[in-house]
Amino acid sequence: MAVSVRSWVANEGGKHLVLMLWLGANTWLFLRTYLLYSTGQQYHYLYKMLGLGLCISRASASVLNLNCCLVLLPMCRSLLTFIRGTHTVSSRKTRRLLDKSKSFHVACGVAICLFSAVHVSAHLVNVVNFSLSYSDDFPALNLARYRGEVRLPNVSNHDHPVRSASVLFPGVTGVLLVLILLLMFISSSYCIRVSNYEIFWYTHNLFIVFYTILMVHMVGGALKYQTNLKAHPPGCLRTNQSNSKLQDEDLVQAEDDDIRCREDAHFEPHYPQTWLWVSGPLCLYCVERLYRYIRSSDPVTIVTAIRHPCNVVELRMLKKDFKARPGQYIVLNCPGVSSFENHPFTLTKCPTANKETFGIHLRVVGDWTDRFTQLLLPPPRADMEILPMVQQRRYPKVFVDGPFGGPSEDVFNYDVSLCVAGGIGVTPFACVLQALLDGWRGFRLQRLYFVWVCKEIQSFYWFAELLCALHKKLWQENRPDYFNLKLYVSCTESLQRMSEERYRPLSSRLLVGRPKWKMILDEIGKSNKKRVGVFCCGPKSISKTLHRLCNSTRSSGTVFEFNKESFS
């Protein structure tokens, strides 16, 4: 399948532009600092002592400053949700870029690890060079205590075998920083995030220790710059020494030139500059966390909990001043199950002016959801009376953080949208359909194609009522082409059917087997010549196939813009 340039630019162009800008900024900063240290007058003597190691270590340090500043920004979720919501400020292109904020965070994190390795190696080389080129002319500049402290084996030393240079404050803080960075990096690998998310979360919260140590890392620094450049132009010491061998006439001549040293060189260590870069984003992130904590501090009232087939529980809740848009998600915390675990769930019903309850559908997979469901819907005890009695349902206390924005908010901003859901991935679109049911005329959306693939036919009962109600309403209001539904049951082994009369619209649109995506996209492309927004929330295989198809040429010339929502 040939990749179409137009489709590729529409889908991937923005992301790659941001990537190029970021790489460009890093490269520019690296080169600028490198040139400063290799050609700057105030570093002349230091450069002569240390050479390449000085330039590379300082250049990588400035790149580290930039990335430590940028890495926090994509994680300010409330801020990003706000930007996403303000349509006057952000265009659809910007909102699509916001979907990739986690990838940007990972890219900055990887850059930090990489350049830390470069920085540490360059400083190790510096330590060696400090001892090899021990300067007798400028004793203040030295870090080693004597020549050959580090390498030459025949210089005996009664001190502790650990080299004393590293006992300096930047050395100790440097080792601590790299240690914390390694802990954070190793526990953020994919398999640990998938299996034990809490380990990842708690080690990642060590970032605050990391940033505190980072800001004081340069105190008592070993690298010094020369302060009195005018009085002592670099390179003039040699002129002074060689002058003593010259004849008197030459001496007189030399005095007229401006290359005399009037005083000795003074050296000063740098003040820490990292705080200039880092304190802004750090304060922003801390304020955001505080805001989220305060916002989630009053508990929600659980209105009802309903059990659905295929291990799904619907939860309806009520909270004061809770506003949400379709496609957003919330984070749930239940102290009765676990005080520290927070789990994200997409909203399946947003609060409206008429009805203020909001709801989620959660699938029971894993121990937290299992325990939570047991607290919500306790299994009936064997010794309960047979007669139905009004139970005093005592629901557990639940805290809700959010709502946070997701890619599916943009379904209404295309003329034609295709929503592809796999299994429980239907939840963001359920909210969209609910919003359409409440009033479909106010949006830019003119046509919605909805493809839902499930393993078992029982799963369709989660939203069967909603789908049928929307279908009926649009038929009655004479817009039957607005909503196009296709249901697929991917498990072909047992014969399954929906026999209820009231679910006729669904059973007549039910197909057995996996959908053929190319044919679906071709059909949509032929009927709609506009830009189609494709929203996918499901397993990786579906989203990969769809992404590839969206990037390739379509015979109809329609451009499909791919948006993915992922649950991990």
Add this chain to the structure above:
Amino acid sequence: MGKIEWAMWANEQALASGLILLAGGIVGVAGQFRGWEFAAYAVAAGVFVCLLEYPRSKRAKGTSVERSGQYCFTVCVKAFGPLTRNYYVRAFLHAAICVPGGFMLATVLGCVCLGIASLIYLAAAIRGEHWEPILPRKDVRKPVAESIKNPPQNPPPRPPPETRRKQAKDLEGAAYDNPSSVTDD
């Protein structure tokens, strides 16, 4: 926090520490720093730790994803039996291995990381976890049902001779009669 599998995290940490120890050891030997013997030891220790930690253990609950090409390592590690199965042994082994790395700057980072991995392994051992090899599952074929071996001896029952003759003459009457109509009448 009840169901965390500490062993998985310890495994990742130990593998990374092995690599860092190896890198630090190479730097120490190549630069001929003072105390380079510790660096040479770190190279050997790093390689050993990497080989020991490369095969992932099978998870107690959930799907286990194995690292690419880990089957031969799994077989080697499994051959040591209880020595590699038990996480107490691994914890103390890593604690012992990491100590000489602390005597040289180039290897001190690997030493500390391996020490942390050893502590996490200790936590895993206290929680009762142990190492399980991920072996390829042999598909058990369903045994062939007995009925397939004994085909029926007699043909299916046929209607009596009168009806058979009637069917041969009257094709119209013998055709299948659709009980429900296709169109609504």
